[in-house]
Amino acid sequence: MKVRKHINDLYEDLRDGHNLISLLEVLSGIKLPREKGRMRFHRLQNVQIALDFLKQRQVKLVNIRNDDITDGNPKLTLGLIWTIILHFQISDIYISGESGDMSAKEKLLLWTQKVTAGYTxxxxTNFSSCWSDGKMFNALIHRYRPDLVDMERVQIxxxxxxxxxxxEVAERLGVxxxxxxxxxxxxxxxxxxxxxxxSSIYDAFPKVPEGGEGISATEVDSRWQEYQSRVDSLIPWIKQHTILMSDKSFPQNPVELKALYNQYIHFKETEILAKEREKGRIEELYKLLxxxxxxxxxxxxxxxHPNDVEEEWGKLIIEMLEREKSLRPAVERLELLLQIAxxxxxxxxxxxxKLTLAKNTLQADAAHLESGQPVQCESDVIMYIQECEGLIRQLQVDLQILRDENYYQLEELAFRVMRLQDELVTxxxxxxxxxxKGHFTSLELAPPSTLTTTHLKAEPLTKGTHSSSTSWFRKPMTRAELVSISSSEDEGNLRFVYELLSWVEEMQVGVCSKCLSSAFRFTGSSSSSKGARLLYAPCVNSLNY
Structure with a gap:
């Protein structure tokens, strides 16, 4: 609250009570009633309003009446002003370690003693003779602003x-x-x-508020050093890890990526919390300072400033969120690829x-064939091969997924699948x-009653040669038959080619040589040529097939 009042003569200007009421309103911040008249009665009433207000504030007024102030009594007027000063300016002094029954003067003396302790x-010990040399005033100021007072100079x-x-220095500081x-x-x-x-110096200078939430002048330097040390440590750490968090290039190795993710989680849940407490301590120190x-x-x-620390901290948090936003999907993606691998x-x-089982079964049938027995496990081998083909097809599908995602162990896995394919082809x-060979052997061993009409029997040329010239000519298996017993159409085609080549070779080496040698025994006559053609007919018919 501000009022436009001017006091030129303390004894005269307080007599009507208006200036006295205005002074109390400014000091207390409370609006007080007043009489507007200018008669003595109104003056006495206004002074009494001021005195009653002071009594309500527990201010002791000894032998001060309203007429004493209205009549301009110098001694009592000064006494009233001093009482107001003691109450409004000195009574609010708070000193740690004070007793509850200390007066305002004793509190101010205790504060002065604590502030000037340690000065040579x-x-x-009092508010009179101890202050006459000016050293006490300079010591008070030096404790709060050592940069403004040279105590060595004060001594001389x-x-x-x-x-x-x-x-002069106190006036520059607002006193x-x-x-x-x-x-x-x-x-x-x-x-x-x-x-x-x-007391004016006490009000103008920083102080420890009631409750102890503050630091005294003697603690300022140590707390300021602590504050600087913490800021000097925290800000470089924040900047360093902000750069680290901004790196979004992650390893493709699942083990390394998982370790990187665990490192981030540890940083987030442990290190960042510790540094956040450090930041909180900096803010607490700043409030004290x-x-x-x-x-x-x-x-x-x-x-x-704590705002500067907070600004750098905000940058770190943003980079952390961005890193986690990129790192978590990368880990999940690589874990999925690892499952596929x-x-x-x-x-x-x-x-x-399966291939090992097929090879072992095939070797068993080969042993049967070598011992003159028919094959027994062809269906089992075909089943194993078909299962392997299904497995390899699925492996190719999964391998393509890894290929599309540029999986780091793609070459190793692809080589293994390719080796399986080669083994399967072999x-x-x-x-x-x-x-x-097993089919041909089975046909040779089969009795005549089990052969189909596609196997032609050679007619005897003469009675004497009937038993010796009897032989059986097999018809090669058709492509459809071979495909039906194969695991795929490509394998059936391959079997068909081998079957045809083998059949042609057998016909040329075996059957045809016998027919031709018999035919050319009859030379020189038309009947002999006719007989040769008849004997060779089965070969021709088979080749035409």
Whole structure:
């Protein structure tokens, strides 16, 4: 609350009570009633309003009546003003370690003693003679602003120089100059004047508020060093990890990527929380130091404000979120690809086992064939081959997924699948070759009653040669028949080619040579030529097939 009032004569200007009420309104912030008249009755009433207000605030008024102030009694008027000063300016002093029954004067003296403790040759026991040399005033200021007062110089200066220096510096710090150097440079300065001025210094300087949420002048330097140290440590750490979090290039190895993700989770759940507590401590220290920064005791360098720390912290958090946004899908993707790769490995192992079974079964049939027995396990071998073909088809599908995703172990897996394909092709050829021979052997061993009409019987040329010239000519298996017993059309075609080649070879080497040798025994006559054609007819018919 502000009022436009001017006091020129303290004794005269307070007599009507208006200025006294205005003073109390400014000090308390409370609006008080007043009489607007100018008669003595109105003046007495206004002064009484002011005195009653002070009594309500528990201010002790000893022998001060309204007529004393209205009549301009100098002694009682000064006493009233001093009482107001004690209540509104000095009674609010809070000193840690004070007892509950201490007066405002005793509290102010205790504060002065604590602030000036440790200064050589300075001891405060009163508010009079201890202040006459000016050293006490300079010590108070030096404790709060050591940059403004040179205490070594104070020790060698005169009383008047010390007092002038203290009053000038205090005025720059916002303390109204209530004293003159010549009034204090006496053996016993006025106690009330010194108390009033010292209380003004107390109000202008930073202080530990009631409840202890603050730091005293003696703690400022140590707390400021702690603050600087923490900021100097935290900000470079934040910047370093901001750069680290901005790196979005991740390894393709699942083990390395998983380790990177676990490292990020540990950073997020452990390190970042510890540094967040560190940031909180910096903010707490700043709140303690803020009043000293505003007072000018501390010069805060650029980049050391908690807002600067918070700005860098925000950048780190953003990069962390972006990294997690990229890292988590990469881990999930690679885990899925790893599952597919494991599926390929398991499928390949299963296929290898099937191929081994097929080879062993094929070898068993080969042994049967060599011993003159018919093959017995062709259907089992075909079943194994078909199962392997199905497995390899699925392996190819899964392999293509890894190929599209550029999986880091693609070449190793592709080589294994290719090797399985090669083994399967080799097994097919061995199977075709073995069971082609098996079919021919079965036909030779079959009795005549089991042969179809497609197997032609040669007619005897003469009675004497009937038993010796009897032979059986097999007809090659058709392509459709071979495809039906094969695992795929390509394998059936391959078997058909081998069957035809084998049949032609057999016909040329075996059957045809016998027919031709018999035919050309009859030479020189038309009947002989006719007989030769008849004997060769079965070969021609078979070749035409």
């Amino acid at each position: 040759g300075i001891k405060c 200066q005169s009383n008047r120089e010390n007092l002038e220096q203290a009053f 109204t100059r209530l004293l003159d150097a010549e009034d204090v440079d006496v053996p016993s300065p006025d106690e009330k004047s010194v108390i009033t001025y010292v 803020e009043v000293w920064i505003e007072f000018g005791r501390i010069k805060l360098p650029q980049g050391y 494991n599926k390929i490995q398991n499928g390949a192992l299963n296929c290898e086992e 097994l097919r050829l061995e199977c075709t070759n073995l069971y082609r």
